[in-house]
Amino acid sequence: MSVSVMSAALSTATTVQVTQQALEEEDIGPTLIKKLEGNGITAGDIKKLEEAGYHTVESIAYTPKKNLTTIKGISEAKADKLLSEAAKLIPLGFTTATDFFQKRSEIIQLTTGSKELDRLLGGGIETGSITEIFGEFRTGKTQLCHTLAVTCQLPIDQNGAEGKCLYIDTEGTFRPERLVAIADRYKLIGTDVLDNVAYARAFNVAYARA
Template sequence: MKEDQVVAEEPGFQDEEESLFQDIDLLQKHGINVADIKKLKSVGICTIKGIQMTTRRALCNVKGLSEAKVDKIKEAANKLIEPGFLTAFEYSEKRKMVFHITTGSQEFDKLLGGGIESMAITEAFGEFRTGKTQLSHTLCGEHQMELLDYVAAKFHEEAGIFKLLIIDSIMALFRVDFSGRGELAERQQKLAQMLSRLQKISE
């Protein structure tokens, strides 16, 4: 093979991508009709993992999906993706993939156990003008610098390791839709659901 030929992506990396983003159309092979798949897509569920991340109650709220259909869809999705159970050894190996992003302050990094941890949710809270947004901006800059250093050294070896998502602010969105103490319980339930979805995405 000539040196200037483009090297194909490693099969292992392709398999990982395919397993992570399996198209919802694969449900047809397990007896789910096209009409029901379109209903799922209409509410933003387009992958097999998306089905697993959505509760049965939420799926039953989709117009045209009965409890029987939801159970069938869930069962079909479980057949298409690996079970979520991990042995202690497998979980230990998964934890080795965790890395930390520096905050720009060595002392702050020490308090956080090395910096902002990947594959996890880090919440910054406090009063107005205490530095929450500034911290987010700093992390974006530090993240990009680490990304550039990494890409310069190992661009073709391992892609997609550095991933950072900042939501500023998650509570502001819920305060707009839910106001007053009367809606506090419902707001907290929705917030918990959102944090649960973010946690699953980070994994």
């Protein structure tokens, strides 16, 4: 049983993807695969890739050519074109430490609501990446997701992201009343917190991908 944050991990027990303004900028976070359309790459090609489980430009850039050619309708020439176009959008070579430092400085760490867990994580849950939490039944995974759905809305100076939350529930365990209780803990207005959470129930992997 697992939970993924910042991405819809489709095999999870409960998934929360936290979003905020910083992640909407072009150079932060994953790039949707539709950005590849054009220059010899058609909407049909994009659809084939999505059906095969590729949804970001990064997923193409990091995939070996031989794997891409196993996708029905993707020839070797098309795979070469895909990798070439992906490389234009995703830097795969060297970068200066200054540039890397700048990107790292844009990362926001979200509090989990537990000072000790934040300490173990080096400050909290990082934006721009996927964090997976797994464990036995009734060990607090869903509670952590509910907490993050609220703490992502906190001001940055309170270890929040001043953002919103996309909550994808694969177990049917989402409870908005828990968000209201957590909001009260952080002195937030419950109705405002609920308005900043977009919820969807995913009944299976195919449904979640859709």
